[in-house]
Amino acid sequence: MIVIGVGTPFRHDDGAGPAVVDALRDRTPPGVTLAVTDGEPARLIELWAGADLAVVVDAVRADPPRPGRVHEFHDAVADDGHGHVTGHGLGLGAAVELARALDRMPAHLHVYAIEGTDFSLGLGLTPPVAASVRRVADLITPDGAPP
Amino acid sequence: MTHQRDRTLTVGALARVEGEGALYVRTRGGAVEDVRLNIYEPPRFFEAFLRGRAYTEPPDITARICGICPVAYQMSACQAIEDACGVRVEGTLNELRRLLYCGEWIESHALHIYLLHAPDFLGYPSALHLARAHKPLVERGLALKKAGNALLELLGGRAIHPINVKVGGFYRVPARAELEPIADTLRAALDDALATVEWVAGFDFPDVTHDHAYLALTGDRYPLEGGTLRTDDGVAFPAERFGDHVVESQVPHSTALHATLDGRRHLTGPLARYAVNHERLTPVAAGAARAAGLDGPCRNPFRSIIVRAVEVVYAVEEALRIIDAYAPPPAPAVPVPARAGVGHGVTEAPRGVLYHRYELDADGLIADARIVPPTAQNQSAIEEDMRQVVTANPDLDDAALTAVCERAIRNHDPCISCAAHFLDLTVDRR
Numbered sequence: 263m264i265v266i267g268v269g270t271p272f273r274h275d276d277g278a279g280p281a282v283v284d285a286l287r288d289r290t291p292p293g294v295t296l297a298v299t300d301g302e303p304a305r306l307i308e309l310w311a312g313a314d315l316a317v318v319v320d321a322v323r324a325d326p327p328r329p330g331r332v333h334e335f336h337d338a339v340a341d342d343g344h345g346h347v348t349g350h351g352l353g354l355g356a357a358v359e360l361a362r363a364l365d366r367m368p369a370h371l372h373v374y375a376i377e378g379t380d381f382s383l384g385l386g387l388t389p390p391v392a393a394s395v396r397r398v399a400d401l402i403t404p405d406g407a408p409p
Numbered sequence: 410m411t412h413q414r415d416r417t418l419t420v421g422a423l424a425r426v427e428g429e430g431a432l433y434v435r436t437r438g439g440a441v442e443d444v445r446l447n448i449y450e451p452p453r454f455f456e457a458f459l460r461g462r463a464y465t466e467p468p469d470i471t472a473r474i475c476g477i478c479p480v481a482y483q484m485s486a487c488q489a490i491e492d493a494c495g496v497r498v499e500g501t502l503n504e505l506r507r508l509l510y511c512g513e514w515i516e517s518h519a520l521h522i523y524l525l526h527a528p529d530f531l532g533y534p535s536a537l538h539l540a541r542a543h544k545p546l547v548e549r550g551l552a553l554k555k556a557g558n559a560l561l562e563l564l565g566g567r568a569i570h571p572i573n574v575k576v577g578g579f580y581r582v583p584a585r586a587e588l589e590p591i592a593d594t595l596r597a598a599l600d601d602a603l604a605t606v607e608w609v610a611g612f613d614f615p616d617v618t619h620d621h622a623y624l625a626l627t628g629d630r631y632p633l634e635g636g637t638l639r640t641d642d643g644v645a646f647p648a649e650r651f652g653d654h655v656v657e658s659q660v661p662h663s664t665a666l667h668a669t670l671d672g673r674r675h676l677t678g679p680l681a682r683y684a685v686n687h688e689r690l691t692p693v694a695a696g697a698a699r700a701a702g703l704d705g706p707c708r709n710p711f712r713s714i715i716v717r718a719v720e721v722v723y724a725v726e727e728a729l730r731i732i733d734a735y736a737p738p739p740a741p742a743v744p745v746p747a748r749a750g751v752g753h754g755v756t757e758a759p760r761g762v763l764y765h766r767y768e769l770d771a772d773g774l775i776a777d778a779r780i781v782p783p784t785a786q787n788q789s790a791i792e793e794d795m796r797q798v799v800t801a802n803p804d805l806d807d808a809a810l811t812a813v814c815e816r817a818i819r820n821h822d823p824c825i826s827c828a829a830h831f832l833d834l835t836v837d838r839r
Contacts, residue, residue, distance in 0.1 A: 272473050300476025304520055304554055363540040383454035
């Protein structure tokens with residue numbers, strides 16, 4: 263099992279994924295790998311390829327917004343609908359589709375997407391996102407993140 | 410996509426970062442009046458964030474400016490701080506830095522060539538579509554990228570935001586035996602890199618020529634971790650004169666600063682590096698370049714994909730050379746005692762010249778920091794390239810014009826964090 267936190271702590275709520283990984287550092291059972299990445303699809307694919315279970319925690323914006331709301335997805339994350347690439351930012355959905363095309367999906371993928379509100383540069387999560395980080399960290403155990 | 414608890418959402422409404430880059434094109438009667446690229450630029454934040462911090466911190470902090478080129482930020486930061494402290498890192502430690510940088514070039518260029526740029530030339534809307542149609546090709550690209558990753562993981566401690574780099578050298582240096590498996594990987598990668606040059610050389614390239622001044626580092630070797638700045642028309646200056654020649658100014662339409670070189674629009678990156686340094690390539694890389702039709706400086710931005718592929722060949726060969734000659738240094742780092750002073754560092758990030766300047770007080774606290782990333786320098790050149798393609802394609806509808814503009818931008822590989830994410834295009838034409 264691998265837990266992957268996507269994002270950067272230098273952009274406030276974008277640090278939700280890495281914050282979950284940090285919260286797990288002192289209580290990770292043997293056999294669970296922790297990783298933090300920027301969301302670049304090829305890196306995500308390298309991290310999760312061959313894993314029995316990959317848990318990805320990412321911060322997202324949603325419309326309409328409800329900061330701190332947690333969305334969960336099992337094994338089904340669609341393409342981002344844009345259908346094209348602009349810059350490096352292909353997104354998690356594109357990473358999943360690319361991994362499928364290359365047969366490099368983990369056996370099971372579980373995604374926690376935490377809705378953020380402040381993605382500007384700076385340290386610190388907004389209170390609802392910080393609360394959700396604690397909640398998601400508690401949910402992620404080898405038994406608690408079922409495929 | 411399903412949402413487990415309350416309703417269905419599309420990922421299109423869930424994006425990590427969006428709306429921070431925008432492209433605006435205004436035409437009147439078929440003539441291009443204005444092209445503006447609005448990019449978001451984190452270095453300003455990091456410059457402020459660094460003030461008052463210890464002189465040992467910039468390599469770790471600035472590595473987080475960019476997920477794609479953290480090594481570049483670390484190398485320019487280390488070099489600038491060591492310069493301020495009157496220390497020069499040489500010999501094996503510098504070779505290890507160069508080796509780490511080779512890893513970043515291989516990884517970054519392979520990503521750009523295969524997942525971002527090649528689909529443009531082959532008529533696929535994305536890497537996903539390319540992967541579905543040509544799985545072995547994309548697998549070759551990922552294998553190349555992974556070879557670079559292996560270097561980053563060994564020397565940097567991890568591939569993303571490497572943690573093993575410090576002012577003066579490294580926290581830990583590898584044993585020779587640790588490098589040998591990577592050499593095996595790199596020997597296989599060299600075949601893939603050469604095949605990549607041959608592959609991209611066969612693409613169809615729009616007939617476009619630009620006239621930007623080219624700025625790159627140069628020295629005894631093809632430039633990565635250091636050297637002297639030089640333009641393709643022979644203006645040369647050292648790192649400490651960077652601020653005299655490259656001047657940034659605010660433009661109303663962008664949070665990023667626009668930089669000019671002695672008042673001229675300029676370009677850094679593979680095309681500039683190759684123009685200034687093509688004679689410093691290894692024989693194999695130079696031969697691949699010639700076979701791909703690159704004879705001396707190239708002024709077609711679309712052909713930058715060939716130059717990147719040639720640079721991957723060079724980086725793989727250079728990595729193998731460094732590994733072959735490697736014997737561990739006596740210490741993983743040299744001492745860098747703090748002192749009051751100003752230091753400058755310039756290295757060649759995959760997408761161009763990256764400049765850092767630090768002013769330290771006697772206790773080693775940072776009084777001032779300045780970071781000039783390649784994409785900020787390239788912004789005016791990118792806008793000019795877009796002006797050219799919009800002018801050449803007056804009859805395209807907005808969707809087709811967007812695609813053309815995105816291609817023109819991708820030619821210069823702007824960095825996700827240094828520059829553009831998720832560009833929104835506005836076309837105003839009457």
